[in-house]
Amino acid sequence: MQYDHIIITTFYSMAFDSKVPKGPLENKWTEYKDHCKLVNPANKRKLEIIVIGTGLAGASAAASLGEMGYKVKSFCFQDSPRRAHSIAAQGGINAAKNYQNDGDSVFRLFYDTLKGGDYRSRDSNVYRLAEVSANIIDQCVAQGVPFAREYGGLLSNRSFGGVQVQRTFYAAGQTGQQLLLGAYSALERQVALGNVQVYDRHEMQEVVHIDGKARGIIARNMMTGELERHFGYAVLICSGGYGNVYFLSTNAMGSNVTAAWKAHKQGAYFANPCMTQIHPTCIPVTGDHQSKLTLMSESLRNDGRIWVPKQKDDKRKANQIPEQERDYYLERRYPAFGNLVPRDVASRAAKERCDAGYGVGTTKQAVYLDFTEAINRYGKIECGKHGIDNPSAEIIRHHGLEVVKEKYGNLFDMYEKITGENPYEVPMRIYPAIHYTMGGLWVDYELMTSVQGLYCLGEANYSDHGANRLGASALMQGLADGYFVIPYTLGNYLAGEIYHKPISTDHEAFATAEKQVAQRIAKLMGIKGKHSVDHFHKRLGKIMWEYCGMARNEAGLKQAIQEIRELRAEFWQDLRIPGSDKEYNPELDKAGRVADFLELGELMCLDALDRAESCGGHFREESQTPEGEALRNDEKFMYVSAWEFKSVGEWELHKEPLIFEKIQPTQRNYK
Amino acid sequence: MSFLEMFDVLNERLIEEGEDPIAFDHDCREGICGACSMVIDGKPHGPWAQNTTCQLHMRAFQDGDTIIVEPWRAKAFPVVKDLMVDRSAFDRVIQAGGYISVNTGNPADANAIPIDKKSADDAFAAAACIGCGACVAACKNSSAMLFAGAKVSQLALLPQGDPERKTRVIEMVAQMDKEGFGSCTATGACEATCPKGISITNIARLNKEYMRAILSSEEA
Ligand SMILES: Cc1cc2nc3c(=O)[nH]c(=O)nc-3n(C[C@H](O)[C@H](O)[C@H](O)COP(=O)(O)OP(=O)(O)OC[C@H]3O[C@@H](n4cnc5c(N)ncnc54)[C@H](O)[C@@H]3O)c2cc1C
Ligand code: SF4
Ligand code: FES
Numbered sequence: 076m077q078y079d080h081i082i083i084t085t086f087y088s089m090a091f092d093s094k095v096p097k098g099p100l101e102n103k104w105t106e107y108k109d110h111c112k113l114v115n116p117a118n119k120r121k122l123e124i125i126v127i128g129t130g131l132a133g134a135s136a137a138a139s140l141g142e143m144g145y146k147v148k149s150f151c152f153q154d155s156p157r158r159a160h161s162i163a164a165q166g167g168i169n170a171a172k173n174y175q176n177d178g179d180s181v182f183r184l185f186y187d188t189l190k191g192g193d194y195r196s197r198d199s200n201v202y203r204l205a206e207v208s209a210n211i212i213d214q215c216v217a218q219g220v221p222f223a224r225e226y227g228g229l230l231s232n233r234s235f236g237g238v239q240v241q242r243t244f245y246a247a248g249q250t251g252q253q254l255l256l257g258a259y260s261a262l263e264r265q266v267a268l269g270n271v272q273v274y275d276r277h278e279m280q281e282v283v284h285i286d287g288k289a290r291g292i293i294a295r296n297m298m299t300g301e302l303e304r305h306f307g308y309a310v311l312i313c314s315g316g317y318g319n320v321y322f323l324s325t326n327a328m329g330s331n332v333t334a335a336w337k338a339h340k341q342g343a344y345f346a347n348p349c350m351t352q353i354h355p356t357c358i359p360v361t362g363d364h365q366s367k368l369t370l371m372s373e374s375l376r377n378d379g380r381i382w383v384p385k386q387k388d389d390k391r392k393a394n395q396i397p398e399q400e401r402d403y404y405l406e407r408r409y410p411a412f413g414n415l416v417p418r419d420v421a422s423r424a425a426k427e428r429c430d431a432g433y434g435v436g437t438t439k440q441a442v443y444l445d446f447t448e449a450i451n452r453y454g455k456i457e458c459g460k461h462g463i464d465n466p467s468a469e470i471i472r473h474h475g476l477e478v479v480k481e482k483y484g485n486l487f488d489m490y491e492k493i494t495g496e497n498p499y500e501v502p503m504r505i506y507p508a509i510h511y512t513m514g515g516l517w518v519d520y521e522l523m524t525s526v527q528g529l530y531c532l533g534e535a536n537y538s539d540h541g542a543n544r545l546g547a548s549a550l551m552q553g554l555a556d557g558y559f560v561i562p563y564t565l566g567n568y569l570a571g572e573i574y575h576k577p578i579s580t581d582h583e584a585f586a587t588a589e590k591q592v593a594q595r596i597a598k599l600m601g602i603k604g605k606h607s608v609d610h611f612h613k614r615l616g617k618i619m620w621e622y623c624g625m626a627r628n629e630a631g632l633k634q635a636i637q638e639i640r641e642l643r644a645e646f647w648q649d650l651r652i653p654g655s656d657k658e659y660n661p662e663l664d665k666a667g668r669v670a671d672f673l674e675l676g677e678l679m680c681l682d683a684l685d686r687a688e689s690c691g692g693h694f695r696e697e698s699q700t701p702e703g704e705a706l707r708n709d710e711k712f713m714y715v716s717a718w719e720f721k722s723v724g725e726w727e728l729h730k731e732p733l734i735f736e737k738i739q740p741t742q743r744n745y746k
Numbered sequence: 747m748s749f750l751e752m753f754d755v756l757n758e759r760l761i762e763e764g765e766d767p768i769a770f771d772h773d774c775r776e777g778i779c780g781a782c783s784m785v786i787d788g789k790p791h792g793p794w795a796q797n798t799t800c801q802l803h804m805r806a807f808q809d810g811d812t813i814i815v816e817p818w819r820a821k822a823f824p825v826v827k828d829l830m831v832d833r834s835a836f837d838r839v840i841q842a843g844g845y846i847s848v849n850t851g852n853p854a855d856a857n858a859i860p861i862d863k864k865s866a867d868d869a870f871a872a873a874a875c876i877g878c879g880a881c882v883a884a885c886k887n888s889s890a891m892l893f894a895g896a897k898v899s900q901l902a903l904l905p906q907g908d909p910e911r912k913t914r915v916i917e918m919v920a921q922m923d924k925e926g927f928g929s930c931t932a933t934g935a936c937e938a939t940c941p942k943g944i945s946i947t948n949i950a951r952l953n954k955e956y957m958r959a960i961l962s963s964e965e966a
Contacts, residue, residue: 135850138850139849139850142849142850153773153779153781154771154781154830154832154833154834155780155833155834155836155837155877156837157780157837157877158773158774158779158780158781158877160773160774160779162774162778162779162780162876163774163776163778163779172856172857174857210852212856213852213853213854213855213856214848214850214851214853215856216853216856216859216906217846217848217853217854217906218845218846218848218906219845219846219869219900219901219904219906219907221866221869221870221873221900221904222856222866223866223870224860224861224862224863224866224867225863226863227860228860228861228862228863228866229857229860230856230857246870246873247870249778249874252778252874252876253870253873256873259840260840260844260845260846261845261848261850263837263840263841263844263845264841264845264847266837266841267841267842273837275834298826327773327774327775327779328772328773328774328775329773362747364747364751364754364755365751366748366750366751366754366775367775367776369775369776489776489777489801492777492794492797492801492803493748493801493803495803495805558850559850562850605762606762607757607758607761607762609754609758610758651761651762653760653761653764653765653766653767654766658827659769659826659827659830661767661769662761662767
């Protein structure tokens with residue numbers, strides 16, 4: 076393939092083996108566990124493991140490996156492992172428990188996740204995820220995670236998008252917080268027992284490679300600027316997603332791609348980089364100084380109804396628009412799933428309405444999310460429960476408000492603090508925003524990247540969500556990877572490594588890696604240009620959102636690649652970082668991250684260009700149905716793209732073919 | 747514009763003018779990670795009730811107001827730079843016993859132990875603590891009792907936490923002393939400041955747990 080100055084070399088290759096066990100789908104994981112190699116307890120004590128990240132994936136992995144007897148070094152850039160970005164997850168976590176007796180099963184969770192991802196993920200990994208999902212809930216409850224419960228004392232469930240069963244467990248709108256604190260306390264227990272050492276305010280800057288295997292890292296102590304060498308028999312990257320390449324996203328300010336990107340440049344393939352998720356319900360952008368976007372959990376779509384006025388450019392306030400003049404466009408277009416269609420579908424539908432001139436609010440880039448009907452419905456149920464006959468509208472509303480407050484109180488409060496509007500009184504205004512990245516480092520069935528001994532867990536890998544992630548599945552995946560998968564698969568590799576002695580950090584590979592990091596920092600500090608890091612980051616974000624956001628096309632993507640290359644050149648000539656590199660210097664930290672985003676952004680566009688089909692969150696305007704739905708092209712694109720880094724701006728594409736054992740991919744239909 | 751976005755604008759200006767920007771802790775910017783930590787006009791997290799620094803908005807102030815911003819002040823939280831402090835003492839208090847000792851493996855089915863809704867809700871309310879340290883910063887004794895009380899309560903309210911109930915509270919209290927947090931004289935400044943509305947009844951519960959643990963270990 077050749078596009079102007081963009082060359083994509085393609086290999087339909089099995090150059091890399093995904094190590095999927097043989098046998099029927101439902102037996103693979105049991106088979107694997109029954110036959111994988113084990114490391115005996117005395118040897119585990121001698122094996123040091125490095126875990127980058129303390130989110131759900133990293134904390135659960137580090138704690139579990141510590142419990143098993145390995146010596147773990149755990150890194151995060153925040154001042155405490157408890158502050159990892161997972162803490163912000165709101166709505167819930169899926170598990171195939173079938174507590175609601177509504178027909179749920181491992182197969183159904185597997186099927187929903189694979190279909191939700193528009194058939195662009197590896198079925199064996201997804202099946203395993205569904206299989207271990209029930210254990211996650213048991214594990215968390217045993218740790219004291221206070222999930223929501225019914226009056227009878229049993230666990231409560233809610234619905235999330237893209238499915239027709241209630242399988243989502245939650246703790247108000249703070250599910251991520253509660254799950255992370257569970258994993259964090261397990262981690263701190265291992266710290267107390269001496270099995271895990273935490274390095275907070277440390278940033279991983281390089282992977283150390285010896286004889287084709289990952290053997291350690293170079294980390295920077297962010298408080299002193301000192302570069303540290305750490306040896307490990309294996310390195311686990313659990314560094315989260317790269318949504319901040321768009322500058323504005325629902326991610327935390329520090330979320331970044333650096334750890335994964337360094338691994339990529341050391342040989343780990345980057346898979347499906349263009350697969351990003353745009354979440355339909357976020358608080359809209361208000362001004363130029365905005366630093367991030369805030370999510371309003373998908374759980375709100377259980378009860379909120381989304382609408383815009385039927386009339387174009389309607390200037391009336393929401394409350395003044397009568398019922399018959401409102402267009403509940405999701406219910407209209409998708410009667411079977413209504414407001415609970417998957418995220419990609421809901422986001423595109425909002426964009427379609429706004430682009431057509433029906434948007435609301437001052438910017439016209441917003442739609443309403445309205446709880447009036449839910450308040451009324453719950454109010455009536457409560458009045459019934461309390462035996463109130465012929466309640467007035469006011470009494471009904473009073474009781475209804477209480478129910479809605481209990482379910483979503485913290486989200487409503489958050490909304491009010493940001494917008495200054497009371498969502499109990501007026502409908503919320505929402506618009507899609509960058510939220511999650513399905514793409515990430517390519518991993519095999521064991522979660523090992525294309526580099527021996529280098530693993531990737533959680534949002535940082537591409538493994539389970541294909542072209543679109545269903546709500547409440549990221550928390551599930553992070554904990555599945557950390558608690559239930561890596562404890563087995565890592566042992567299978569390390570059993571062969573015990574014959575190697577630990578390598579001294581005086582080894583020349585460590586010295587070379589450290590020198591590279593130091594040179595790069597010196598180069599960044601030495602630019603002494605005019606503009607701050609944010610100046611470049613915002614510009615990159617605009618390019619990405621414009622050309623590689625909710626809708627993409629060939630001309631735009633080529634334009635974006637050109638613009639990113641120019642911006643990257645400008646960054647390296649005109650960046651200004653104040654202060655020194657021998658102290659806490661947040662500008663330097665940001666600069667390193669944005670430098671990596673400037674390389675990643677190009678790869679995302681390249682991948683989006685290569686994939687001339689629409690699937691899930693990746694919408695190529697050239698490939699749509701007459702109704703404007705995403706149109707897959709299974710004949711040409713039934714593969715995971717896995718990009719091998721050659722040099723900055725140059726990659727080689729490998730394709731992992733996707734073969735589905737148990738299900739026949741169909742065009743997704745949520746009507 | 748949010749309060750921290752105001753700092754972004756200020757810092758951007760300082761950088762473009764060749765000055766050093768002001769260092770402060772932040773990450774999620776939506777009131778949940780507990781990183782942000784500024785004393786604003788004498789109040790940890792500023793003027794709004796049940797709010798974090800990152801959720802404070804400039805509409806809380808008048809045009810032309812002078813705003814005084816300081817870091818948390820407490821012996822156990824040394825200042826590391828500008829508005830940043832070291833709160834690792836909190837991690838060590840958790841290490842002392844803020845967990846249930848259960849290994850990853852095969853626990854019982856999650857619905858095997860029903861928990862009445864009230865205990866579950868109370869445990870959740872206590873577990874909502876974000877570990878920001880505003881309670882310590884607000885307290886004239888720099889006591890960490892609200893933080894520790896929240897964790898002790900969460901685990902004491904749940905049947906899973908029962909077996910380690912005594913050692914947990916004794917060890918966590920001992921660690922707080924070791925870190926240099928002061929004692930509690932029940933002024934209630936912590937509760938009034940806490941962004942997550944953690945109730946002071948959690949301190950009462952910690953005290954009760956502590957007495958019980960001491961008395962029963964003396965009996966033994
Ligand atoms: C607002 C919001 C709400 C969400 N709600 C839900 C939900 O309800 N349900 C759901 O399933 N999912 C939800 N998600 C998605 C989910 O929260 C994330 O995908 C998931 O938590 C990611 O976990 P993780 O462990 O992979 O990474 P993270 O939690 O992002 O952790 C990354 C870790 O890596 C560390 N790190 C990164 N780079 C480096 C480096 N170079 N050196 C050292 N350390 C590094 C960080 O310090 C951090 O500890 C939500 C996401 C957002 C943004
Ligand atoms: S108790 Fe409140 S003020 Fe104290 S650390 Fe927890 S959330 Fe912050
Ligand atoms: S920045 Fe996370 S709570 Fe304020």
